[in-house]
Amino acid sequence: MIKAERQRLIISHVSKDQKVLLSDLSTLLSVSEDTVRRDIKELSDQGLLKAVRGGAISHSPIPLHFRDREHYDVSHKAIIAEKAQQFISDGQVVLFDSGTSALAVATHLPKERKITAVTNSFPVAAVLEDHPNAEVIFIGGRLNKTAFSTSGHEVIRALGGLSPDVCFLGICSIDVNHGITGKDYEDSQVKKMMVERARYVIALSTLEKIGTAEPYLICEAQSLDAIITDMEPDHEALQVYTAAGIEIV
Structure with a gap:
């Protein structure tokens, strides 16, 4: 052959x-x-x-550019966003990354929920701009035109001064052995700091991202507290994460 x-x-x-x-x-x-x-x-x-x-x-099948991801798999992201609301309580400081799944969580945030939202995502900040009870802290830095977010030293330094109650991490790839990985180096560095600073870290992942990997390590899978997917928690592909002590929602 x-x-x-x-x-x-x-x-x-x-x-x-x-x-x-x-x-x-x-x-x-x-x-x-x-x-x-x-x-x-x-x-x-x-x-x-x-x-x-x-x-x-395999690599993640998810497109790199935000505009392409924005309209990709919308119905499954809505399922994830609804499940995520149970982790948000009044008075919390909630960290949203620049992923489109995190944007979906922010979009579905009930109007009566009183939180402080911290984000480096322009779309997340824009969605929460009209929310009547969400204070918004936007972390400035260099514009990443692919992700519609800020990145760089200023963002990482600002995150280092925070201790959010919960972080919603929209991920590109996850594998129980190779961890959470990303396609963009600077974006991955920002996500890494988010994981380090948050008290409770939740990965948002459709099933097709499970068992894939990209070049830049964000964190080990065991650094996560929970994974929210568009599937039932007992799905076969998710059992290894349950065995690793991660809550599956």
């Missing part, structure tokens, strides 16, 4: 199962694990999958 054919089969299996093991591919393709490892490295360098120890996992 020629290399191009092997690599097409590797991509096909990653797309179907979201992950592959070197040992399984070696048997399937009748080549050595070293050959498979080289194939996976080439495909990873091309951005077609994520090479990890012992195999590969």
Whole structure:
């Protein structure tokens, strides 16, 4: 079997199962694990999958630009946003990141809820601008035109002076072994500080982000207190997170 054919089969299996093991591919393709490892490295360098120890996992299918993500999977984000409201109480300081799922949580915030919202997201700030009982603290910095948010040293420094009650983290990718990862370096650094500073961290994730990975580590999966998804908590793909001690909603 020629290399191009092997690599097409590797991509096909990653797309179907979201992950592959070197040992399984070696048997399937009748080549050595070293050959498979080289194939996976080439495909990873091309951005077609994520090479990890012992195999590969898929990238997140979520678009990078905010405008593309804004209208992506809206109904499932609404399910997540409604579930998230149980974690918001009057008097809390609530941190919203720049993800579109976090924006959905802010959009669904009941008008009677009295909170202080902290965010680096222009869309979140705009949504809460008209909320009658939400005080809004917007963290300024360099404009990230892809994420419609601020990033950089000023944002990280400002977050370092906060201790929010809860953080809603819209994520790109999550894997129980490889953690929460992102596609953008500076955005990932901001999210990392949010996780470090918040007392209770909630990841917002549709099912298709589960078991995927990107280049920049935000935190280990065990750093999360809860994961809110669009599925039932007992879904098979979520059981490993329950076993890791993370609340699944």
